[in-house]
Amino acid sequence: MKNRRDFIKKFSALTGLAATIPISSSALSKTSSTFNSLLLEDIPAEGADNEDFWAWVQQSYTASPNFINLNNGGVSPQPIIVQEAFKRYMDICNEAPSYYMWREFNRDVKAVKEKLAKLAGVTADTIAINRNTTEALDTIINGLPLKKGDEIVLSVFDYPNMKNVWKMREKRDGILLKWVTFPAPCNDEDFLVEQYVKAMTPKTKLVHITHLINWTGQVLPARKIADKAKEKGIEVLVDGAHSFAHIDFKISDLNCDYFGTSLHKWLCAPFGTGLMYVHPSKIKKLWPYFPSEEPDGNKMNKMENLGTHNIPAKMAIGQAINFHLLIGAQRKQRRLFELKQYWIDKIKDDKRFVFYTPQDAKYSGAIATVGIIGQSGPEISKKLQKLAQIHTTNVQVENVDGVRVTPHIYTRFQDLDRLVEGLLKIASE
């Protein structure tokens, strides 16, 4: 109980709130920059590794009590403070949209960007806040000056949206795509790096790396692959849709030139919020998708010329960052791995199941994909929904055929017990 008491005492001291749980959003609405900086610096990243703390986290979300959502990998729910901040900003904007969105909040969004850049370990002038990973990476892939014969190294396990833009450039511009593959799961870091290195040639212009593969939950050694590419003068693009705010790292750790993520996944920010990063030395040459007056300029705001966009959603990213920092990046990563491993440990020796996900904390987080011999992924997913009211998604890609199970920090162990019961029942059919 000590950790819980400390946590509540500290939180109450910071907010001046009675130690009510969940936190009142109206209190948080009174956030000032002083409050924000206190919250960021004073809540310890470590400690409170107990179930009281996680019960508080669970109560900070509004998960349906009627079924179990184990497809948080698709898109994450927002904690109450984020939901309410979004609604509040929406209400304010509706009082006078052009005044609040274009004058007042335009200034405040800059502060959100500073905060997001700090979280990502880069400077604010190297990022754009946009709608999602697809927008970030498709813009980059489309905007790179490439010519016929240039080669790109990518993997069969990359995300379809990004593969499709690369294939479009192959058709449109005559670039060549070099596809890398590897077994699922794979714990051999040297082998993984080697597959990417083997595909690099003197014509290679860029290596595309999916940091955490959505189909299997496999974490790739992105930094090691990037270092090898850089030694050869090859650029690196990282798809961080699933790694950002899930595993503890900074964009600056990756030695990459381009990075994109969706903030509505593991950061639990409003739906339709994302981040695009471009190394300062590459901004000038990258063509934007929606050009401003200076499409060949060297300022990142040339990537933010979408027209009228969702300012309330962008504003509420600030609350999502506060919540994430309150949990602590390391503690969150540990918990997510613990939740995944909890259910896998209960059935991992049962020969009826096939696991496509590494079971090592270095190569995985919350996401895991499991198959049942003789049954397809879609069948298992349907049965889990019908038998146990458990929502998952199915995966059929390369040799992977199973259901993808993605808990989040609000998931309870008893929900995972029900998953295990469901899987055992389906396997014995």
Ligand SMILES: Cc1ncc(COP(=O)(O)O)c(C=O)c1O
């Ligand atoms: C690896 C990966 N990249 C990109 C995306 C696209 O994300 P969004 O739909 O938020 O653009 C996803 C979505 O799940 C993904 O798993």
